[in-house]
Amino acid sequence: MPEGDTVLQTASRLRAALADRVLTHCDLRVPRFATADLTGRTVLDVTSRGKHLLTRLEGGLTLHSHLRMDGAWRVYAPGERWRGGPAHQIRAVLGNTAHTAVGYRLPVLELLRTREEARAVGHLGPDLLGPDWDPGTALRNLLRDPSRPLGEALLDQRNLAGIGNIYKAELCFLARATPWLPVGDLASPTAARLVTTAGQLLDANRDRPVRMTTTGANRPARPGAAPLRYGANERLWVYGRAGRPCLRCGTPIRAADQDARPTYWCPRCQTGPTPGYVG
Structure with a gap:
């Protein structure tokens, strides 16, 4: 299972690829959110909280993911071959004109209101790598x-x-x-x-x-x-x-x-x- 330092680095890579850019492509391949379309929304930030990832978008939405044992996010340039695993393991695709972020084998993927993030991460203790570390x-x-x-x-x-x-x-x-x-x-x-x-x-x-x-x-x-x-x-x-x-x-x-x-x-x-x- 990825640990806090690995998840923080994943958040940093996703932030560099997605933050302050408008999504031109979105595909959430989980039944509950398969019809959700985030295209046209600007990604405001990507941050980690313990082992959780929070991708915040304009309009007060947050895409919450967790890697658990073998989940992964990979970032690709336009035209680059996706090498993170077979297509049936893809759970999320977030793209803009410069990068595409692909989430593989994500056991937790949900779309929630940013104001309700505590529902996903409010139970956590102090984050060893977060501003709340105590x-x-x-x-x-x-x-x-x-x-x-x-x-x-x-x-x-x-x-x-x-x-x-x-x-x-x-x-x-x-x-x-x-x-x-x-x-x-x-x-x-x-x-x-x-x-x-x-x-x-x-x-x-x-x-x-x-x-x-x-x-x-x-x-x-x-x-x-x-x-x-x-x-x-x-x-x-x-x-x-x-x-x-x-x-x-x-x-x-x-x-x-x-x-x-x-x-x-x-x-x-x-x-x-x-x-x-x-x-």
């Missing part, structure tokens, strides 16, 4: 249910908006806690530092086409920092590394499902409960 509020939200597993609490967009499965696993490793540790069992300084780190990681990657490492690989080491144990190009501590040695201690990384998604952890570096079956 670490104190995010921390209070995260600790609201002390018995909830840390990994689940981090992924709940009502607590803080923008963290996906990759950042979840990496943040748990950096906090030295398994994703199943009850969030209330985190020491107060650790919990506060985790929220701060989450904001720093996403902010560091908000404009990067290739996500910066969480391990520190390929950038100068901090004075006194321990070197990575294996390889200079390891970009992530645990995510996607099941069975490979932990970069910190050498213990094989383990993997298991949490809330129907794979998660990863080091059984030595991270303390807390783990599932009965591990991969």
Whole structure:
């Protein structure tokens, strides 16, 4: 699933292609809005809110989309071949004289009144990359249910908006806690530092086409920092590394499902409960 930094970059690309231009073509390929025609309307802005995309148009309308697991928006120049997937996966086409934006595999696509955007995104917690980012509020939200597993609490967009499965696993490793540790069992300084780190990681990657490492690989080491144990190009501590040695201690990384998604952890570096079956 695209994370907050990826969605923000998508919004930036769409804004550059569509904002302040009149739509000359519109095709919404979902039954509920198939007859809606936005042709002739000027796109006012495209912005992200957590993992949601809001394309605002004149006349008080907003096209709300969400990428979920494998959705994508692609921008093409006139005459350029569309390469985002087969035609039957296209859910939206927004075009002007300079660009065409094509939405593929969008599981959420709806047209709503701009004044009613809260219906789509009002439930979200502070956006890690938004003007409303507030670490104190995010921390209070995260600790609201002390018995909830840390990994689940981090992924709940009502607590803080923008963290996906990759950042979840990496943040748990950096906090030295398994994703199943009850969030209330985190020491107060650790919990506060985790929220701060989450904001720093996403902010560091908000404009990067290739996500910066969480391990520190390929950038100068901090004075006194321990070197990575294996390889200079390891970009992530645990995510996607099941069975490979932990970069910190050498213990094989383990993997298991949490809330129907794979998660990863080091059984030595991270303390807390783990599932009965591990991969």
